[in-house]
Amino acid sequence: MTDSEQPLRDPVDPLRSVRIGKRESLKARGIDPYPYSFERTHETGQLERRYAGLAAGAETEDKVRVAGRIRAMRNSGMFIDLHDASGKIQVFCHKDVLGSEDLGIVRLLDIGDLIGVEGLVRRTPRGELTVNACQVTVLAKALRPLPEKYHGLADIELRYRQRYVDLIMSSQSRVTLLRRSRVIAVMRNYLAERGYVEVETPMLHAIAGGASAKPFVTHHNTLDIDLYLRIAPELHLKRLLVGGLAEKLFEINRCFRNEGLSPRHNPEFTSLELYEAYVDYRAMMQLTEELVTAAAEAVIGTLRISYGGTEIDLSVPWPRRSMAELVHDVAGIDFLALPSAEAAREAATSIGAALTGAENWGQALEAAFAARVEDTLIQPVHVTGFPREISPLAKADRHDPRLVERFETYIYGWEIANAFSELTDPEDQRERFVAQMKARAAGDEEAQPLDEDYVTALEYGLPPCGGLGIGIDRLVMLLTDSPSIRDVIAFPTLRPR
RNA sequence: GAGCCCGUAGCUCAGCCGGUAGAGCAACUGACUUUUAAUCAGUAGGUCUCGGGUUCGAAUCCCGACGGGCUCACCA
Numbered sequence: 001m002t003d004s005e006q007p008l009r010d011p012v013d014p015l016r017s018v019r020i021g022k023r024e025s026l027k028a029r030g031i032d033p034y035p036y037s038f039e040r041t042h043e044t045g046q047l048e049r050r051y052a053g054l055a056a057g058a059e060t061e062d063k064v065r066v067a068g069r070i071r072a073m074r075n076s077g078m079f080i081d082l083h084d085a086s087g088k089i090q091v092f093c094h095k096d097v098l099g100s101e102d103l104g105i106v107r108l109l110d111i112g113d114l115i116g117v118e119g120l121v122r123r124t125p126r127g128e129l130t131v132n133a134c135q136v137t138v139l140a141k142a143l144r145p146l147p148e149k150y151h152g153l154a155d156i157e158l159r160y161r162q163r164y165v166d167l168i169m170s171s172q173s174r175v176t177l178l179r180r181s182r183v184i185a186v187m188r189n190y191l192a193e194r195g196y197v198e199v200e201t202p203m204l205h206a207i208a209g210g211a212s213a214k215p216f217v218t219h220h221n222t223l224d225i226d227l228y229l230r231i232a233p234e235l236h237l238k239r240l241l242v243g244g245l246a247e248k249l250f251e252i253n254r255c256f257r258n259e260g261l262s263p264r265h266n267p268e269f270t271s272l273e274l275y276e277a278y279v280d281y282r283a284m285m286q287l288t289e290e291l292v293t294a295a296a297e298a299v300i301g302t303l304r305i306s307y308g309g310t311e312i313d314l315s316v317p318w319p320r321r322s323m324a325e326l327v328h329d330v331a332g333i334d335f336l337a338l339p340s341a342e343a344a345r346e347a348a349t350s351i352g353a354a355l356t357g358a359e360n361w362g363q364a365l366e367a368a369f370a371a372r373v374e375d376t377l378i379q380p381v382h383v384t385g386f387p388r389e390i391s392p393l394a395k396a397d398r399h400d401p402r403l404v405e406r407f408e409t410y411i412y413g414w415e416i417a418n419a420f421s422e423l424t425d426p427e428d429q430r431e432r433f434v435a436q437m438k439a440r441a442a443g444d445e446e447a448q449p450l451d452e453d454y455v456t457a458l459e460y461g462l463p464p465c466g467g468l469g470i471g472i473d474r475l476v477m478l479l480t481d482s483p484s485i486r487d488v489i490a491f492p493t494l495r496p497r
Numbered sequence: 498g499a500g501c502c503c504g505u506a507g508c509u510c511a512g513c514c515g516g517u518a519g520a521g522c523a524a525c526u527g528a529c530u531u532u533u534a535a536u537c538a539g540u541a542g543g544u545c546u547c548g549g550g551u552u553c554g555a556a557u558c559c560c561g562a563c564g565g566g567c568u569c570a571c572c573a
Contacts, residue, residue, distance in 0.1 A: 014542065015507055015524055074532045081533085094530075111523075124531060148508040148522045150534050155508085157565045169508095213572070259572050260498080269573065354570095415573060446571085471573050484566095485573095497564065 015145050022108040023141045031105065033141035038116035040065045045086025051121060051129055059122040059132075066091075066131060067116040067139060069168065070109060072149060077106045082117065082131075090130040091117050102136045111149075112142035112168075160492050173487070176480040179299045180488050183476050184252060186298040187272060187291050196274065197246035200253065201236035203229060209454065210234030210393070212446040213257040216267075229256035233273050234393065234467065235454045238422060241275050241465055242457045250274035252472070263484040264414070267493045270472040275422070277463040280395075281405045284419035284468040285382050288409050289316040291470065292380075292416070299479050307412055307478050314380055318409070322385030323365060326373045327351075335365045336402075358442070361402065362387025377410035392432035392448055394420035416475055419468040426458035 026033045041064045042050075054060070068084035080091040093106045097119070109115065116137040124130050147153040152169035159166040159173070166173050188198065206225070208215035210232030217226050233251050240249055252272045259265065272291070276283065296303055296314050303314040324335045331351040338344045344364035345355055353367035365387050377383070386406040388396060394404035405421035423429050433450040440447035476488040486492035 013507075018524065072534080074535050075530060076528095078530060079532045079535080090533080092531075124533095126531070126533075128531090128533070130531090145507050145523055148510095148534095150522070151509045153508075154510095155504095155565085157504095158508095160565095211573090255573085257572070260570075262569095262572085263567080265572060271573080418573080469573090474573070495564070 016143050019110055019141065019143045019145075022110065023143070025108050026105070026138060026141065029101075029104065031138060033138050035137070035139060038065070038067050038137060038139055040067045040116065042066055043086040044068065044082065044084050044089040047089055047121065047131075048087050048129060051123065054121075054123045054129065056123050056127040057125040060120060062121045063118065064121055064131060065116060065118045068114065070111050070113050070115060071146075073109070073111060077109060080109075080115075082115070090124070090128045091119070091133050091136075092124075092130045093133045093136065097132055097134050098136065099134075102133070105136050105138060109136075109138070110142060110145070112144070112146045113138065114140040114142070157494070160486055160494055161497070163490055176476075176482055176487055177490055179480050180472075180476045182299050183295045183479060184270075184472060186295050187470075187472075188252060190291060190294050191248075191250055191274070194248070196248040196250050196276075199237070199240055199245065199249050199251055201230075201233045201240070201251060203254070203256075205230045207449050207451050209448055209451045210236075211255075211257075212390075212448055214259055214445060216256050216258045231255055231257055232271075232469070234469075235451055237273055237275050238462055238465070238467070239454065239457045241277060242460050242462050247277040247463070248275075261493065263486070264474065264477075266473065266485050266489055269485070269489075272468075272470040272472060274468045275465050276467075277465045279466045280421040280464070281407060281419050281466050284417075284466040285318075285320065285407060285409075287466075287468060288382070288417045288419065288470065289318055289380075292409075292411075292475065295475065296479055305478065305481075307481055308483065310378060310412065312379060312412060312478070314411075318380040318382055320382045320384055320407070323369050323373075323383055323387075324385055326377075326383065327365065327368050330372045330376065331368065333368070335361075335368065336400075360389045362389030362391075366390050374410065375413045377413055380409065380411045380416075382407045382409050389435075391420065392436050393423050393429075395423045395425075396428070411478060414474050414478075415471070416478075417468060417470045419466065422462070422465045422467045424458060424462040424464055426455050429458055430455050 023033045044066055047064065066082060066089060068082040070080055071083045072081040073079065078093055080093065082089055082091050095103055116139050117131050117133045118135040119131040119133040122130055122132055147165065147169055153159050153166050204227040206227060208228035208231050211234065213231040215228035215231050217228055219226055232255055233253065237249060237251060250272060252270065254268050255271055256268050258267065261267065293303055293314055293316060296305060305312050305314060328334045333347045333351060335344055335347065338347055341359065341361045341364065344361045345357065345359055348364040348368040349355055351368055351372055353371040355364065355367055359367060384407045385403050388402055388404050391404040391406050394406040397403035397405050407419055408415045409417035436447040437450055473485050473488050477485060480488060482488050
């Protein structure tokens with residue numbers, strides 16, 4: 001970026017001008033403030049470990065080259081705190097060791113600059129591991145000052161808008177996003193080791209199916225058609241199962257939903273979706289437990305986690321309770337004994353659910369569950385016995401035609417996983433879609449559209465299978481004790497400024 | 498989309514029953530050469546988010562806009 005590119009925001013930023021002046025001084029000395037590379041011998045974390053036993057006051061003859069960002073300078077630059085991704089080390093710039101030319105460079109350094117240092121390792125009498133610099137190389141001259149060193153960047157908005165600054169200042173932010181990376185890696189490895197094949201399916205859909213949600217619309221110019229950003233990969237993944245690409249497959253990727261933002265909702269979010277032939281939803285319960293506990297053990301090292309001060313025990317197996325049973329426990333009403341939609345609506349209303357009056361039996365049960373039960377499911381539980389009406393892609397419960405073989409796993413009152421014995425009967429599937437279309441025509445914006453090609457795929461034969469979706473962002477929130485989903489997404493959606 | 502709260506120096510924050518803006522860090526000048534949020538002396542830095550209004554006078558009171566946070570609704 002040149003100086004003239006931001007005249008509107010920073011006509012004359014004196015702090016920036018001073019740094020630009022220093023950059024010019026470096027250039028005048030024949031020094032490139034933005035060089036191409038720096039050969040380093042160690043990361044600072046390696047040095048911390050290697051010299052953990054070095055006594056205070058001890059010196060070595062070990063010459064090392066480290067690189068990182070200046071986070072603090074004391075005694076007019078004689079002491080520099082240098083941070084890299086693995087940790088930090090102190091750099092000592094003394095006139096007796098550093099040549100006068102490099103000493104001149106040190107005078108042109110600022111907090112925030114990236115530098116490389118060569119020197120001998122020692123531990124100061126006060127116990128600080130230090131590189132006695134004999135050479136200092138500018139690796140990137142910073143033109144903007146870092147936030148105040150003690151409090152860091154406290155402005156929540158700025159932390160999300162300028163995540164690069166937040167990450168420089170906040171080890172908590174670094175840990176959170178690194179844990180996110182680790183959670184995904186652990187799940188991916190866990191599945192790969194067990195023969196699950198990772199695939200990619202389209203983000204751009206002509207029909208936004210596979211879930212009940214409002215999609216983003218975009219436009220393809222050459223085809224001159226509107227396309228939807230996918231709300232779920234489900235229907236494409238099952239097409240791959242029909243094709244026999246693999247009998248166990250998954251995708252970890254983004255979904256997009258054009259709905260409200262909140263501390264638990266970002267318009268784009270990451271989910272794991274997985275399908276496995278020849279098993280039913282019970283296998284998905286076990287797999288959910290295995291994946292979540294593997295992730296927790298990898299990033300926390302224990303199954304006893306704390307979220308916002310609440311202790312959660314992830315020890316398996318997790319209880320399995322039906323939706324109707326849970327509602328009965330809390331509110332004393334047995335929805336399975338209610339004969340009609342009207343009776344179910346009355347019952348749901350009587351226990352505090354807000355209804356429009358158009359709900360069918362299943363929607364009324366779901367509303368009652370959402371109103372009275374969800375928030376109480378703090379410890380992990382698989383909620384089973386979902387109504388057929390709200391589950392158009394799940395196979396009927398083999399014992400009760402009003403229900404389907406579906407469960408959602410709840411932790412801390414949040415839906416963490418959603419899984420079914422997948423509906424494989426094309427005729428049944430078509431009927432479910434038709435029912436959804438009717439609901440859509442009646443004003444239900446989120447009822448799922450009919451996907452003819454998906455039904456056609458089923459007519460070629462989808463093996464009996466279990467399907468599972470796990471919301472990665474919320475799981476990472478739980479495993480990082482993050483109060484907002486924006487904390488676990490590097491660049492959350494914000495209104496442009 | 499609705500309600501409540503927030504927006505003051507690059508950053509973190511004071512000031513807010515109206516009288517024209519302050520500290521710490523960062524920066525600059527100097528001192529100091531084994532410091533640890535280094536210290537000491539001095540200097541500079543502000544369209545108090547923006548636009549209206551009330552008033553002799555507005556960072557402060559009122560209205561609106563913009564951005565953000567939380568809660569609710571929708572949803573995962």
